Amino acid sequence: MYWGRVFTTFFIIMALSTNIGFIFDPSAFELILATSFNLIATTLKLGKRGILSAEILATSFVADLHLLPAVYMFFAVGNILAAKGLAMGAAVANVISIIFIIIDLVKHEDD
């Protein structure tokens, strides 16, 4: 088994699942976990070579740039609704990122 891929996939899926978790149960713990896993998922995509690597990294940045303001809105402003909205945006970016990863994987296997 290719453990590097297991590790990467784990964090990418965790980024999405914790994000969804926060949307349904907006707690501080969920938000911190979602943000951390998203940051880790972005880091894992840094410097990766692939057909869609640039697009995958870009969608990951989109998710981060939704979640970091969400953290600010949640903890500093206290606007939970805005934080949830931003987290939903990040979730969409996460889903697109996963679709890109699957396409990249399939194309890579074909080649």
Next chain:
Amino acid sequence: MANNPRHKKYRQDDSRAVINWDELKDVFSVFVQWKRPPLDIQPGEDINQILGRLRSPIIVMILILTFGTLGYMAIDDYSPLNALYMTVITIATVGYSEVAPTSSEGRIFSMGLIFSGIAGFGYSMGVFVSIISDGHLIRSLGERHMVKQVGLLDQHFIICGLNETSQEIIKQFQKKRIPFVVIDNFDGFDVKCLGLKVEYHINGDPFSDVNLRKAHISTCRGVIAASSSDNDNFAIVVSAKILFDKFDNKSAYIYSIAKDIENKEKLLKIGAKHVITPQIIAGQRLVSYAIKPDASHFVDDVIYSDDTDVDLEEMEIKDINNFPGRHIKDMELKAFDLMVFAIKREKEIITQVSGDTDIQQGDVLLVIGKIKDMQRYLKKYAEKFA
């Protein structure tokens, strides 16, 4: 005007040259990256490797910070900012006091965090410092810029190996304003290139495919294997040959030096167009100086010296239909005080040349004359030659 690099120096020298809008458009397009020519290799592979090295320490740091923050929030009900602050000052061993009342469980958690955190923090800092201190990052960023600049070159030469021989090649190319890229890999290579005013240089093994691609081999005019080692020259010739085939660069040739006379034949066999053995050339030149000193000095002056106003130029007949009469006199050389003293036709050299001598497509004419006359002639007729 034809895009002929061989005659480019005349276009550059002529201050009265008319504006060529096509060339200006190309330059402008490249400048604004509308039409940037494709590179043989994407720059930044090294940067990807560096980013790959950074992945683990960044992930370790994020995990520790998340673990610490959530831990303090869960155990002692710290606010998120206080929990993060406490985690940072704990793993960085700063030793400030606790930012909020901490329970026994919280202190036990702090102890665990200190041990795990210091190890992770130390590892991460070690990797960061090593990436900065080994200079790899700065070198890669510089090379990225260089590869992009080299990617704009066309009809240039790639000189593989920087030594006394290649320094002479560089000198001649600079004098004739022929673009070139130098590839070599030794300590102080970049500084040496700076000293020699070499504009384009790639720091790496000259026989490596990657470095030849960085030197934009797909549009080059030739590769010169000038390494001091014949083994390296073998590898350079083979790599260049494979890449020429890959990029379908049929107009480029490989030139090589062979230190060992026995290797000349082998280098020719594997794809070199011309192979020079310094011992043989030195012997032949010495003999020519001993037997025909004036002729030798004359040729040297014409080809290499800066002090003469006489130049020798090769003109290849691109399309015979440009000269309907198909004779030397139809080329109007005489009107410019220029003279053809030999014609190279396939493997034959024709030396008895007069106005009535016929010319054929593909002929290479060796023309001699004053530099200013040559400039005037090529300014007018450069597009007729390959």
